[in-house]
Amino acid sequence: MTKIMYGTELANKMRSDLKNEVEDLAKKNIQPGLAVIIVGDDYASKTYVRIKRNAAEKIGIYSKIVEFTDDLQEETLIKKINEFNEDESIHGILVQLPLPPQIDERKILETIKPEKDVDGFHPINVGRLSNNQPGFIPCTPLGIEKMLTYYGVEVAGKHAVIVGRSNIVGKPIGQILLNKDATVTFCHSKTKNLKEITKQADLLIVAVGQAHTITEDMIKKGAVIVDVGNTYLESGKVVGDVAFEEVKEKADFITPVPKGVGPMTITMLLYNTVLSAKTQISQD
Numbered sequence: 001m002t003k004i005m006y007g008t009e010l011a012n013k014m015r016s017d018l019k020n021e022v023e024d025l026a027k028k029n030i031q032p033g034l035a036v037i038i039v040g041d042d043y044a045s046k047t048y049v050r051i052k053r054n055a056a057e058k059i060g061i062y063s064k065i066v067e068f069t070d071d072l073q074e075e076t077l078i079k080k081i082n083e084f085n086e087d088e089s090i091h092g093i094l095v096q097l098p099l100p101p102q103i104d105e106r107k108i109l110e111t112i113k114p115e116k117d118v119d120g121f122h123p124i125n126v127g128r129l130s131n132n133q134p135g136f137i138p139c140t141p142l143g144i145e146k147m148l149t150y151y152g153v154e155v156a157g158k159h160a161v162i163v164g165r166s167n168i169v170g171k172p173i174g175q176i177l178l179n180k181d182a183t184v185t186f187c188h189s190k191t192k193n194l195k196e197i198t199k200q201a202d203l204l205i206v207a208v209g210q211a212h213t214i215t216e217d218m219i220k221k222g223a224v225i226v227d228v229g230n231t232y233l234e235s236g237k238v239v240g241d242v243a244f245e246e247v248k249e250k251a252d253f254i255t256p257v258p259k260g261v262g263p264m265t266i267t268m269l270l271y272n273t274v275l276s277a278k279t280q281i282s283q284d
């Protein structure tokens with residue numbers, strides 16, 4: 001019987017534990033604070049920011065949302081991040097991606113102080129993950145790792161195939177799995193023999209943002225499938241990168257979309273923000 005790995009299940013459990021931690025911090029007069037910056041009016045980005053704000057407020061994290069129009073100048077964004085860097089009520093800062101083309105994403109992410117970088121995108125945190133040292137880990141990959149552990153999926157010695165090489169998901173999940181002794185293969189838009197490689201995967205992580213990229217004939221029987229895709233159809237429905245109905249018949253474990261990895265991405269943002277608040281107290 002195929003096991004459907006619902007992120008909502010673990011997310012609810014973890015959010016309840018985080019709410020208790022936030023209540024404990026309140027007894028020490030500390031409220032974790034999260035600043036979220038969004039540039040432009042991309043429908044999906046606005047949806048994610050709304051979900052983040054609601055989730056943060058529900059567990060008692062203070063959230064500050066700053067919205068800019070898409071003609072924003074880079075210096076204005078840098079100035080705002082620097083304000084949050086110095087603001088003691090803010091423990092986590094994130095800039096919703098993607099950014100408009102006139103803004104240098106790398107420069108922006110490097111402006112966020114590494115100790116407030118709850119997205120884990122600053123090169124210092126990327127380097128720490130690469131060295132298997134403590135630091136902030138990007139939310140989606142961290143959420144996937146927690147889900148695999150929760151559902152009892154062993155990683156060591158498995159062949160993990162990652163389809164997608166983004167800095168947000170593909171590269172960091174590959175690094176996490178490598179740190180956990182998986183044998184990791186990356187596939188991307190220039191990979192010539194995609195199906196040949198995905199069929200070898202014990203664990204297949206798909207993060208390309210293209211609906212139904214992975215079909216039943218591309219997987220090995222009994223594989224573990226993690227679908228990171230979120231494509232909004234014109235009907236408003238959201239679908240993943242995996243043809244769920246046909247693939248689920250052949251897989252042992254599979255995440256759905258929605259209610260799979262997405263809710264864990266949000267939960268890990270809350271987790272990193274609470275961690276940041278706790279770390280900053282212990283340094284005072």
Ligand SMILES: Nc1nc2c(c(=O)[nH]1)N[C@@H](CN(C=O)c1ccc(C(=O)N[C@@H](CCC(=O)O)C(=O)O)cc1)CN2
Pocket residue numbers: 047048051094095096097098119139140168230238257258259260261262263265266
């Ligand atoms: N600064 C960042 N930007 C982006 C990140 C990120 O981690 N940090 N990741 C993605 C988008 N993302 C978070 O920002 C994200 C994607 C999906 C979900 C989610 O909960 N999806 C739901 C479906 C959504 C719906 O119902 O409308 C699901 O899969 O169940 C949350 C966050 C790019 N940018």
